[in-house]
Amino acid sequence: xxxxxxxxxxxxPAIAQDAATGQVLMMAWMNRExxxxxxxxxxxxxxxxxxxxxWRKGEESxxxxxxxxxxxxxxxxxILLKVHQIGGAACHEGYAxxxxxxxxxxxxxVVADKLFDPKAVYAK
Amino acid sequence: xxxxxxxxxxxxPAIAQDAATGQVLMMAWMNRExxxxxxxxxxxxxxxxxxxxxWRKGEESxxxxxxxxxxxxxxxxxILLKVHQIGGAACHEGYAxxxxxxxxxxxxxVVADKLFDPKAVYAK
Numbered sequence: 001x002x003x004x005x006x007x008x009x010x011x012x013p014a015i016a017q018d019a020a021t022g023q024v025l026m027m028a029w030m031n032r033e034x035x036x037x038x039x040x041x042x043x044x045x046x047x048x049x050x051x052x053x054x055w056r057k058g059e060e061s062x063x064x065x066x067x068x069x070x071x072x073x074x075x076x077x078x079i080l081l082k083v084h085q086i087g088g089a090a091c092h093e094g095y096a097x098x099x100x101x102x103x104x105x106x107x108x109x110v111v112a113d114k115l116f117d118p119k120a121v122y123a124k
Numbered sequence: 125x126x127x128x129x130x131x132x133x134x135x136x137p138a139i140a141q142d143a144a145t146g147q148v149l150m151m152a153w154m155n156r157e158x159x160x161x162x163x164x165x166x167x168x169x170x171x172x173x174x175x176x177x178x179w180r181k182g183e184e185s186x187x188x189x190x191x192x193x194x195x196x197x198x199x200x201x202x203i204l205l206k207v208h209q210i211g212g213a214a215c216h217e218g219y220a221x222x223x224x225x226x227x228x229x230x231x232x233x234v235v236a237d238k239l240f241d242p243k244a245v246y247a248k
Contacts, residue, residue: 001232013137013151022146027137027202039227071223072232074215078151080223091198099195099204103163108125108196 003077004032019068019082025090026098061121063087089115127201143192143206149214150222185245187211213239
């Protein structure tokens with residue numbers, strides 16, 4: 001159903017979009033195991049390249065993503081998840097979306113407000 | 125400004141989203157050259173992994189993407205483009221979005237209508 005073999009490590013990009021607002025929240029990676037777990041549990045599960053293991057989004061912060069719908073692209077090698085983001089913030093830096101900086105001229109401008117303080121959420 | 129070195133080949137994922145409707149249209153790849161050209165011209169330019177060269181989206185079909193805004197994620201290794209899609213269809217298969225199939229049960233279901241016939245557009 002999905003082509004996991006196009007990129008090294010059997011990883012494909014997975015885009016999470018807010019099911020209600022359409023805001024693009026983040027992009028992460030899935031392997032077959034993460035994809036299967038996501039389908040089985042209805043919660044977004046990615047593959048963490050830095051940690052080299054399954055990343056059950058929200059397992060530390062509580063900010064899980066309830067998956068409403070999943071789509072695949074024409075090449076069956078990219079996933080689009082429509083999710084309900086618990087806690088309202090997908091980004092570990094405290095923003096609703098990881099895309100909180102805009103490219104302007106030769107620099108980046110923060111264009112969103114922080115919804116939580118990362119230190120308070122991750123320092124448990 | 126952008127970290128192009130995390131993936132082999134200096135490529136990063138670039139997500140194109142319709143600036144007006146919020147629909148996620150496609151995911152493609154950019155290297156530094158594609159990113160710089162996109163900024164310079166205001167039209168989406170990707171890197172085609174299959175063809176091994178710059179892919180000026182719409183160069184064959186005429187369905188160019190006018191870039192309204194660009195964002196980067198927290199890890200500065202993924203791009204989000206908000207675009208105006210000329211012709212209304214981003215997908216080479218004739219759909220508005222490349223994500224025209226939904227994951228349902230153990231299969232995929234087409235959930236969108238074709239806006240053009242690929243044979244008519246690409247057989248020039």
